[in-house]
Amino acid sequence: MGSCISTPTKLVGVISKKNYYSSKSKAKSKHAGFDHDAARKSISQHASNSRVLKNPSGGNILERYELGKELGRGEFGITHQCFDLEIKEAYACKKISKAKLRTEIDVEDVRREVEIMRHLPQHPNIVTFREAFEDKEAIDLVMEL
Secondary structure, three states: OOOOOOOOHHHOOOOOHHHHOOOHHHHHHHOOOOOHHHHHOOOHHHHHHOOOOOOOOEOOHHHOEEEEEEEEEOOOEEEEEEEEOOOOOEEEEEEEEHHHOOOHHHHHHHHHHHHHHHHOOOOOOOOOEEEEEEOOOEEEEEEEO
């Protein structure tokens, strides 16, 4: 027998990719006010010249922190250990390359991530956000290690 999944006969014509994607007017009316095509357009050149964060702490992270060893990699960037030059404490620095932010949705995801991290309460199971920096090439998020 196995794990075969079948669709009831009544729904065969109703739930299908052909019907779901058949006309763009249905997709636009489903999410009124949001233009999916415009959001998918490439903005990699635009993103490198414009600001992503609303209020970054500064432009050059190297004036305040010294970057150390690499801790991990993700889809958009690399996380390094960093050391605060003033108070001599270790933190994690997530460097997000603006060149990898290809769509407006990617940019909005980064903005939303920073805003959420800024508003999270102090809790032993949640990484504490410290500050954010932005320059022409990247966004740097500093958080507890």
